[in-house]
Amino acid sequence: MSTTLRLTGTLAAWTAMFLVVTCTPATAQNTQSSGKKDKQANEDIFEWGEHPSLHFGKGTRIDFRARLAGELRDSEAPFDGDNARENIDIAKRRLGVAGQIRNIVEFEVDAEVGSTNTWRDVYANYRQFDFVQVQGGKFKLPFSLDENTSATKLDFVNRSRAATQLAPGRDIGVMVHGRLLERMFGYEVGIFNHDGDNARTLNTDRVHGGQTFAARALAQPFRRTKSLLSDLQVGVAMTRSDLPEGYPDLRGLTAMDMRFFRADAWVMGARKRHGFEVRWRPGPASIKGEWMRVSDERLGQGVDDGPLSPLLGTGWYVSGTWALTGENKANGVDNPRRPLFRGGYGAVEVAARVERITYGSKANDEAPSDGPRANVIPGNSDRVDTFGVNWYANRWIKVQFNVVRDTLTDPILGPLPSQPSFWSRVFRFQVSL
Amino acid sequence: MSRPRLTLSALAIAIWAVAPAPVAAQSADELFDPRAVHDIRITINSRDYRQLREDYLSNTYYTADVAWRGLKVRNVGIRNRGVGSRNPQKLGLRVDFNRFTKGQTFLGLRAVILDNIWQDGSFIAERTSMALFERMGQPTPRESFARVYINGAFQGLYAVIESIDEPFLTRTFGERDGYLFSFQHQGAEAAWRGEYLGDEYHPYKRFFEPETHQLEADAMVYQPILELFREVNGPEDSVWRERVERYVDLPQLVRHVAIEVFLAEGDGFLGSNGMNNYFLYRPAKSTAHRWIPWDKDSAMLDSHFGIFTRADENVLVSRALAFPDLRAHYLNVLEECARVAATDEWLLQQVEQLAALAEGPASEDTLKQFSTEAFAGAVDLIRQFAKERPAFVMQEVARARGN
Numbered sequence: 001m002s003t004t005l006r007l008t009g010t011l012a013a014w015t016a017m018f019l020v021v022t023c024t025p026a027t028a029q030n031t032q033s034s035g036k037k038d039k040q041a042n043e044d045i046f047e048w049g050e051h052p053s054l055h056f057g058k059g060t061r062i063d064f065r066a067r068l069a070g071e072l073r074d075s076e077a078p079f080d081g082d083n084a085r086e087n088i089d090i091a092k093r094r095l096g097v098a099g100q101i102r103n104i105v106e107f108e109v110d111a112e113v114g115s116t117n118t119w120r121d122v123y124a125n126y127r128q129f130d131f132v133q134v135q136g137g138k139f140k141l142p143f144s145l146d147e148n149t150s151a152t153k154l155d156f157v158n159r160s161r162a163a164t165q166l167a168p169g170r171d172i173g174v175m176v177h178g179r180l181l182e183r184m185f186g187y188e189v190g191i192f193n194h195d196g197d198n199a200r201t202l203n204t205d206r207v208h209g210g211q212t213f214a215a216r217a218l219a220q221p222f223r224r225t226k227s228l229l230s231d232l233q234v235g236v237a238m239t240r241s242d243l244p245e246g247y248p249d250l251r252g253l254t255a256m257d258m259r260f261f262r263a264d265a266w267v268m269g270a271r272k273r274h275g276f277e278v279r280w281r282p283g284p285a286s287i288k289g290e291w292m293r294v295s296d297e298r299l300g301q302g303v304d305d306g307p308l309s310p311l312l313g314t315g316w317y318v319s320g321t322w323a324l325t326g327e328n329k330a331n332g333v334d335n336p337r338r339p340l341f342r343g344g345y346g347a348v349e350v351a352a353r354v355e356r357i358t359y360g361s362k363a364n365d366e367a368p369s370d371g372p373r374a375n376v377i378p379g380n381s382d383r384v385d386t387f388g389v390n391w392y393a394n395r396w397i398k399v400q401f402n403v404v405r406d407t408l409t410d411p412i413l414g415p416l417p418s419q420p421s422f423w424s425r426v427f428r429f430q431v432s433l
Numbered sequence: 434m435s436r437p438r439l440t441l442s443a444l445a446i447a448i449w450a451v452a453p454a455p456v457a458a459q460s461a462d463e464l465f466d467p468r469a470v471h472d473i474r475i476t477i478n479s480r481d482y483r484q485l486r487e488d489y490l491s492n493t494y495y496t497a498d499v500a501w502r503g504l505k506v507r508n509v510g511i512r513n514r515g516v517g518s519r520n521p522q523k524l525g526l527r528v529d530f531n532r533f534t535k536g537q538t539f540l541g542l543r544a545v546i547l548d549n550i551w552q553d554g555s556f557i558a559e560r561t562s563m564a565l566f567e568r569m570g571q572p573t574p575r576e577s578f579a580r581v582y583i584n585g586a587f588q589g590l591y592a593v594i595e596s597i598d599e600p601f602l603t604r605t606f607g608e609r610d611g612y613l614f615s616f617q618h619q620g621a622e623a624a625w626r627g628e629y630l631g632d633e634y635h636p637y638k639r640f641f642e643p644e645t646h647q648l649e650a651d652a653m654v655y656q657p658i659l660e661l662f663r664e665v666n667g668p669e670d671s672v673w674r675e676r677v678e679r680y681v682d683l684p685q686l687v688r689h690v691a692i693e694v695f696l697a698e699g700d701g702f703l704g705s706n707g708m709n710n711y712f713l714y715r716p717a718k719s720t721a722h723r724w725i726p727w728d729k730d731s732a733m734l735d736s737h738f739g740i741f742t743r744a745d746e747n748v749l750v751s752r753a754l755a756f757p758d759l760r761a762h763y764l765n766v767l768e769e770c771a772r773v774a775a776t777d778e779w780l781l782q783q784v785e786q787l788a789a790l791a792e793g794p795a796s797e798d799t800l801k802q803f804s805t806e807a808f809a810g811a812v813d814l815i816r817q818f819a820k821e822r823p824a825f826v827m828q829e830v831a832r833a834r835g836n
Binding site: 245266300301302303304305366367368369370371372373374 | 481496
């Protein structure tokens with residue numbers, strides 16, 4: 001059994017944050033309720049609504065954001081120092097500003113203090129027209145619902161394995177996006193320098209995708225109806241990158257980031273991703289699911305210089321949540337009807353997720369081999385069941401507790417070679433302004 | 434030897450080879466058929482092949498397919514091998530069938546050595562020497578000749594040598610659970626002749642690389658070796674024999690050394706640069722180590738090689754031969770070697786048969802270190818050795834016995 005405590009941020013920072021979120025809600029709520037009057041009185045005004053903000057006339061504002069998060073984890077399996085937690089997008093000490101200029105340009109600059117990858121989202125979005133907007137900078141590639149959900153709004157402490165390991169994550173690029181037909185359909189199409197930071201590790205000997213084309217299409221076919229299905233959203237996405245010759249950065253990590261697969265096989269050609277997603281949030285409940293696949297070509301990598309069967313990473317998950325306190329999920333359970341310190345105790349939500357991530361080669365017509373030029377490689381998969389409880393004390397404080405069970409197909413490659421299944425627990429405390 | 438004589442020999446050997454050829458399913462025995470020259474074809478990615486040549490000093494494994502007589506084994510691991518024989522022109526290779534594919538074997542073998550025969554101008558010294566070791570009843574790796582092709586290109590004449598590993602132990606010792614070590618020569622400046630290296634395991638680990646039980650604690654693996662050399666260097670002659678025999682099968686060692694000396698092996702246990710070219714095996718239920726011969730490509734060059742050459746330099750051999758019964762055993766084995774070699778010109782026949790097999794492929798081998806003319810001259814030297822050595826050794830043995 002191993003336990004790690006990850007409390008990010010100094011004691012002073014936590015204390016300051018706690019004082020702010022416990023002492024300012026009334027002020028903030030008052031400010032919010034009287035904000036319109038104040039704004040009328042003074043066009044350039046400091047306001048504390050969802051975030052502390054500065055307003056500079058109509059449609060121009062800057063929001064200041066800060067987020068501190070701490071995590072306590074323990075597992076039957078040993079934590080491995082090789083599996084860098086820093087590669088995974090969890091909120092830590094994050095500071096940022098976001099805003100908009102004359103309702104035409106919106107921007108965000110977000111940094112994670114103390115991280116090797118300091119700059120998170122740094123982008124501007126030209127949004128004069130709803131049907132066609134242009135966004136440039138560093139931001140998440142349009143692939144995967146889970147990956148593109150803000151870390152503060154996740155239903156579980158960790159994103160799904162598929163989103164974390166197969167979706168691209170952030171990169172520098174330009175994207176055209178928009179919503180059509182009264183927002184029934186949405187699209188995102190972009191070109192990026194590489195295929196995202198999820199695909200990269202600190203090991204520079206490994207290769208990842210070069211210039212990447214990404215596209216995602218979303219549909220809410222019942223949006224204009226008032227039925228239960230009005231929130232139903234489905235989407236498809238794809239990316240395509242050129243992959244240089246080398247060993248890829250693809251690696252399989254368990255829910256607690258313990259390695260269970262490493263792709264020590266030559267690749268070259270194209271890296272293709274395909275994804276399908278669905279989300280539905282009827283009232284206090286929600287259900288969502290995704291399937292995605294990364295395929296790395298291995299052109300010219302056979303012992304005879306011929307092509308090998310592509311290397312595949314395939315993942316899916318289905319998850320559901322239920323707000324026991326009745327909040328409407330689509331409106332955000334993170335804004336409880338009866339917040340703590342305002343006569344209530346916040347919102348409570350239960351959640352469950354079933355997922356599997358599998359690595360291997362497309363072909364399976366011969367004995368698998370560890371050889372880097374084997375047509376059939378010995379893959380592995382991790383089935384992860386997660387059960388969780390989320391407590392949203394108010395809009396700033398969120399507490400999550402997850403119990404996770406990993407089951408590996410081939411435990412020899414995992415953290416507990418003699419045991420295919422093992423339990424882990426993780427507790428997360430998050431304060432965000 | 435002149436070319437016509439070689440050609441006649443080749444014809445004779447061809448008849449000899451064809452007549453009793455066993456009709457059997459393909460097996461390791463066939464792969465090591467001493468009368469055959471096999472074709473072994475290796476397919477390796479061109480990038481890996483380039484790297485294999487450029488980094489010929491490295492032991493990095495690369496994936497390859499190996500084909501022999503219509504059998505193909507996929508995803509084997511191949512790497513460069515050898516010490517003095519390493520070169521980028523004609524690669525010495527180790528082929529591990531189970532390196533990348535768990536449990537994979539080829540004809541029951543886990544690995545074979547493709548010896549580039551780089552330092553042996555005759556191409557036959559190694560094989561002739563090993564034939565004598567086998568004839569003398571020693572645990573000996575099987576060998577045959579092969580034309581090796583990499584990605585379709587002829588690489589020259591190679592010796593296919595059985596790897597000294599667990600299948601070898603099973604075949605020769607009838608067990609596989611003991612501790613097997615390959616001796617790692619550390620260069621002339623670190624020549625070691627059996628002196629005690631101290632109470633730490635580290636100096637012994639440099640010389641003895643474990644081929645089995647690699648994951649066991651050093652104490653389990655190396656303590657008996659440390660004890661061996663401590664006792665070998667013990668000051669008390671009166672208890673030396675009793676103590677050393679706990680760790681050394683002395684009659685077997687004496688037999689091993691005597692055969693090497695008969696073969697005028699200058700790079701073996703009594704090598705000019707210290708001990709070299711052997712494997713050490715400690716059976717599972719014993720601490721008495723045994724010796725396995727390896728790499729005899731520099732043997733059979735000097736038919737007048739003295740039978741006690743450098744015997745006094747090696748601590749273990751010099752003290753062992755101080756015991757009359759072990760000295761007598763040593764001389765008996767030398768005499769036995771001479772009789773075996775001389776009877777029906779057995780050794781000379783070996784030379785002729787192997788030379789006939791090697792002649793054609795060796796002359797086609799454009800990557801060999803020496804010229805084809807040098808090959809003929811080197812074979813003549815070996816032939817000369819086979820003719821002269823038995824009589825010389827008999828004479829030396831008689832002199833040593835005081836006759």
